[in-house]
Amino acid sequence: MTLSAAGTPDFRDPAPRGLCTDCGVSRMKDPSVCGKACQFIKPDYPALEKQVHGRWASDEGDERFFGVSPKMYRAALTPARTGAQWTGLTTRLAEQLLESGAVDAVLTMVPDSQDKWRPRPAIITDPADLVHARGMRMGYAPLLALLEPANDAGHKRIAVIGIPCQVYALRALEASLGFERIYVIGTPCSDNTTTENFHGFLALLTDAPETVTYLEFRADYHVELRFADGSQRVIPFLKLPLSDLPDDFFPVTCRTCVDYTNRLADITVGYMAGEGDQWLIVRNARGQEMLDGLAGEVTLATPGSRGKRAGSVRGFVANTKLAAGGLPLRRMPEWLRGIMAWLMPRIGPRGLEFARARVEMKAAETILHLRREEPAKMKNMVPAHVWNLAKPYDLQPLDGEQKD
DSSP states (O other): OBOSOTTSOOOSOOOOOSSOOOOSGGGSSOGGGHHHHOTTTOOOHHHHHHHHHSSOOOSSTTHHHHSSOSEEEEEEESSOOTTOSSSSHHHHHHHHHHHHTSOSEEEEEEEOSSOTTSEEEEEEOSGGGGGGGOSOOOSOOOGGGGHHHHHHTTOOEEEEEEOHHHHHHHHHHGGGSOOSEEEEEEOOOOOOOOHHHHHHHHHHHOSOGGGEEEEEEOTTSEEEEEETTSOEEEEEGGGSOGGGSOTTSSOHHHHTOSOSSOTTSSEEEESTTTTTSEEEEEOSHHHHHHHHTTTTTEEEEOOOEESOOHHHHHHHHHHHHHTTTSSOOOOOOHHHHHHHHHHHHHHSOEEHHHHHHHHHHHHHHHHHHHHHHOGGGHHHHSOHHHHHHHGGGTOOOOTTSSOO
């Protein structure tokens, strides 16, 4: 397993650079390719969807929300892997690619040696080492800076496990990278923040943040914490101390994300429509090939969909407008919080309807925050699919905000 050792880029934290998630392209030999690769400059999703999937997403049905998605499943790896965030499906897909010889190396994230929550990019060539990639980490990590070292090491067939802004840049540069084959396992965006901010969030949730071993935002409107002594705590979303977080807890980049579901991955593995399992979107033949490689190891079912999202999304839009650039406000009497926390898992959107709600919320959030903080970028940065998602909530382009 290769970390930031000889021959790999310097992974020290960079200076803040506005709309940049430090995907790693700026650390490559020619950082000027950021102008072509960056999702936050002038994204062209239809062109890249056609390049990757052979067609662009339909404006109808669930592809309007999730991108090209000929097959979707509620999925679980059986048995679930110890130490996995969910069942271990994401890392098992990569593990199987290495075991079968389909790839020579996997580019992914592992924990920093000094801080288990800080992600560090790694080139993994031994399937056994993928155990280190299990679980969730928070913070920026320049994954794509490993593309050149991987190529220099002679790895011609690779897999990349990445989040949407990393995958967009990878696809934009893919033809010029010199690899024979690239498999892309995508995870949906998780509203990233700095590792330091994340430590501050943990400290608001527990008096012993150093003992937390696991944190997950679940689709049942709760956050789950696990601790080193084996204990567990579940907190309703409405009781999270969001009002105690700084306004810039989530950077502008994550509040202006135009791709929440990793539309350019070969296969997307998330949780939003999983209802306790994982949510799998097989986007093309390469994604199907990866899933077929796990025949007999994965339980597949049709995703469910319950409840109605419109009220929840409208409330989110109203709160985001009131927040004036910070986190959406959640101000209600404490006694009502308890009632709503009990009601939301029972009457709120679930399954695919929950996923649709989150995608519409992200579209609205993108427009509102860009309009407030970077209005000059809206014309080039907001794709048509984002405007289509926001339209039902009275968010339409103003003069100069959309290409002619």
